[in-house]
Amino acid sequence: MVTGANGFLGTWLCRTLKEAGHITQGVDRTDRSSPWLDEVHVNNLSDAEAVDSLIQDCAPDVIFHLAGISFPPTAREKPAFVLQTNTVYTVQILEILRSRGWKGHFVFASSSDVYGAPDPADLPLTEEAPLRAITPYAATKIAAENFIRFFQNDLNITVVRPFNNIGPGQARQFVLPAFLGRIALAVKEQQKEIEVGDLSAVRDFIDVRDLARALLCIMEYPGELPFVLNVCRGVPVTIAELLELCCSVATVQLSFRVDPALLRPEGPDRRYGSPRRLQSLGWHPVYSLEQTIRDCWQEQTRS
Numbered sequence: 001m002v003t004g005a006n007g008f009l010g011t012w013l014c015r016t017l018k019e020a021g022h023i024t025q026g027v028d029r030t031d032r033s034s035p036w037l038d039e040v041h042v043n044n045l046s047d048a049e050a051v052d053s054l055i056q057d058c059a060p061d062v063i064f065h066l067a068g069i070s071f072p073p074t075a076r077e078k079p080a081f082v083l084q085t086n087t088v089y090t091v092q093i094l095e096i097l098r099s100r101g102w103k104g105h106f107v108f109a110s111s112s113d114v115y116g117a118p119d120p121a122d123l124p125l126t127e128e129a130p131l132r133a134i135t136p137y138a139a140t141k142i143a144a145e146n147f148i149r150f151f152q153n154d155l156n157i158t159v160v161r162p163f164n165n166i167g168p169g170q171a172r173q174f175v176l177p178a179f180l181g182r183i184a185l186a187v188k189e190q191q192k193e194i195e196v197g198d199l200s201a202v203r204d205f206i207d208v209r210d211l212a213r214a215l216l217c218i219m220e221y222p223g224e225l226p227f228v229l230n231v232c233r234g235v236p237v238t239i240a241e242l243l244e245l246c247c248s249v250a251t252v253q254l255s256f257r258v259d260p261a262l263l264r265p266e267g268p269d270r271r272y273g274s275p276r277r278l279q280s281l282g283w284h285p286v287y288s289l290e291q292t293i294r295d296c297w298q299e300q301t302r303s
Contacts, residue, residue, distance in 0.1 A: 001024075001025045001026075001027060001055075001058050001060035001062070001063045001064070002014055002017070002024060002025070002026050002027065002063075002064045002066060003027040003028075003045065003063070003064070003065050003066055003067035003093075004027070004028060004065075004066035004067035004068065005024075005026025005027060005028045005034070005037060005040060005066075006026065006028040006029075006030050006032050006034065006040075007028070007066060007067070007070075008070075008165075008167075008169055008170050008171065008208060009066055009109070009162075009165065009208055009211060009212065010026070010028070010064075010066050010067075011034065011036070011169060012167070012169070012208045012209055012211070012212040013064060013066070013212040013215055013216075014026060014034060014036040014037050015036040015212070016209070016212040016213060016215070016216050017036070017216060017219075018035075018036040018037070020216055020220075023038050024036065024037055024038055025037070025038060025039050025040075025041065025058045025060060026039070026040040026041065027040075027041050027043050027045070027054065027067070028040060028041075028042065028043075028067070029042070029043075029044045030042070041054055041058070045067060045085075045089040045092070045093070046089065048092050048095075048096065051092065051093060051096060052096045052100075055093075055096060055097070055100070055102075056100075060104060061104045061105070062104055062105045062106075062107065062219050063093075063097075063104060063105070063106050063107065064107045064109070064215060064219075065090060065093065065106065065107065065108050065109060066109045067085075067089070068082075068085055068086040068089075068090075068109075068140075069081070069082045069085050069086060069137070069140075070111075070137075071137075071171075071173060071174075072113070072135050072136075072137040072138075073173075074137075075135060075136040075137035075140065076135065076136055076137075076265070079136040082136060082137065082140050083136075083139075083140050083143070085140075086137075086140035086141060086143075086144060087140045087141075087143045087144045087147065090108065090144045090147070090148070091144070091147045093106075094106070094147075094148065094151045094155065094157075097151075097155055098151060098154045098155060102155065103156070104156065105156045105157075105158065105219065106155055106156065106157045106158070107157075107158045107160060107215065107218060107219065108144065108145075108148060108157065108158070108159050108160070109160055109162065110141045110144065110145055110159050110160065110161045110162075111137070111138065111141045111161060111162065112125070112161050112162065112163040112164070112204070112230070112232065112271060112273060113135060113137055113138040113141060114131045114132075114133065114138050114141050114142050114145065114161060115129055115130075115131065115132060115161075115271060115273075116131070116132030116133055116134040116135075116138060116269075117132065117134055117266070117269035117270075117271070118130075118132070118269070118270070118271055120270065123236075123270065123271075123272060124234055124236075124272050124273055124274040125230065125271065125272065125273040125274060126230070126273075126274045126276070126277075127161070127226070127228040127229065127230055127277060131145075134266045134269075135266060145159055145228075152227070157227070158218055158225050158226075158227065158228075158229065159227060159228045159229070160214070160215065160218065160228075160229050160230075160231050161228065161229070161230050161231065161273075162206065162211050162231040162232070163203070163204040163205070163206055163230070163231065163232035163233075163271070163272070163273050164203045164204060164205050164206065165205075165206050165207070165208045165211045166205050166206070166207065166208065166292055166296070167207045167208035167209055167287075167292055167295065167296065168208075168295050168296055168299045169208075169299070170208070170296070175239065175242070176205075176242065176246070176292075176293070176296060177296065177300070179196075179242070179243055179246045180246055180250070180293075180296055180297055180300045181300065182194040182195070182196075183246055183247065183250050183252060183254065184250075184300050184301065186252070186254055187250065187252055191254075192253075192254060192255060193254060193255045193256070193257055194254055194256060194257070195256075195257050195258075195259040195262065196243065196256045196257070196258060196259065196262060197239075197258065197259065197262030197263050197264065198239070198258070198262075198263050198264065199238065199239045199240035199243060199256070199258075200238060200239070200240065201238065201239050201264075201269060201270070201271075202236045202237065202238050202239075202269070202270035202271065202272060203236075203237060203239065203242075203271060203272065204232045204233060204234065204235060204236060204237070204271065204272035204273050205233070205235075205237055205242065205289055205292070206231065206232055206233050206285060207285065207287035207291075207292045209286075209287060210233075210285040210286060210287050211231055213283065213286075214229075214231045214278060214283050215231075217278075217281055217282060217283040218278075218281065221281050221282075225281075226277055229277055229278050230273040230274060230275060230277065230278060231275070231278060232272065232273035232274075232275050233275060233285050234272065234273060234274055234275045234276075235272065235289070236270065236272040237272075237289065242289075242293075243256065245289065245290060245293055246293055246297070249290065249293045249294050249297050250297055
C-alpha cells in the first residue's frame with residue numbers, strides 16, 4: 001500500500017513496484033487512475049475509522065507512507081494544517097496498526113530537512129547527525145519521527161530521509177522545474193536574463209527514480225534493516241551549479257538577477273548526506289544529475 005500514490009514520488013514508486021511484479025494498492029486524495037496501480041482508494045487519511053476499514057480491506061504486507069505536505073512554504077503559511085497532515089495522521093495510522101497487531105513493514109518518508117542548517121563538522125550527514133528544525137515543515141517531520149519511536153517495539157518500521165529528489169513529473173514550484181520553466185520562457189521570448197533566488201545554498205540532489213529504487217531495495221532486503229536510512233547521492237551541488245547545468249542542457253546563455261521575493265527566509269545553508277548505510281544494502285544511484293536535467297528539459301519542451 002502506498003499513501004500519496006498520485007504524488008510525485010508516489011507515482012514513480014508505484015511504477016517501480018509494479019514493474020518489479022508487486023501488487024500495489026494506492027491511497028490518495030484524488031481518484032486519478034494509474035496503470036501502475038492495481039487499485040486506487042480515495043482517502044485523505046483524516047477519518048480514523050475510514051483508514052482502519054481501508055487497512056482491513058487491503059490487508060497490506062508493506063505500507064509506504066508518503067502522503068503529506070512536502071512544499072516548505074505551505075508549512076510556513078499553514079503550520080497547523082501541515083502538522084495535522086504530516087504528523088497527526090501518521091501517528092493515527094500507527095495507532096490503528098498497533099491495535100490490530102499488524103505484522104507488516106511500515107516505511108515512513110521523512111526528509112533531509114530534519115537536519116536543518118548543519119554544522120560543517122557534521123558533513124556529509126550521517127543518520128546520527130543532530131536534528132535541527134529551522135522550518136515548520138522540518139518540525140513536522142521531526143515530530144513524526146519522535147512519535148514513531150514510541151511504536152518501535154510493536155511494529156516493524158523504517159524511516160527514510162530522502163534528500164532533494166528531482167525528476168520528470170515534479171511540481172513546478174520546486175527548484176529544478178522552476179528553473180527550467182523560466183529558461184524555456186526566456187528562450188521563447190528571446191530574453192537574456194531570468195530572476196533567481198539565492199544561488200549559494202548547497203544540496204544533495206537525487207533522481208526520483210533512484211529514490212523509488214531505493215524504497216524497493218529497502219522493501220525487498222532480506223536481512224534486518226537499520227531504523228533510519230538516508231537516501232542521497234552524497235554529492236554536494238550549489239544551486240548556482242544546478243542552474244548552470246540547466247542552461248548547458250538547454251544550450252542557452254543567460255544572466256541571472258536576484259529577486260528578493262524568491263529568497264528563503266531561513267537563508268542559505270549547506271546540506272548533503274552520506275549514502276553509506278543504504279549502499280550497504282546493495283543500492284546505488286544510476287542517474288547522473290545531467291541525465292535527470294535532460295529528461296526534465298525534454299518534458300518541459302514537450303509541454
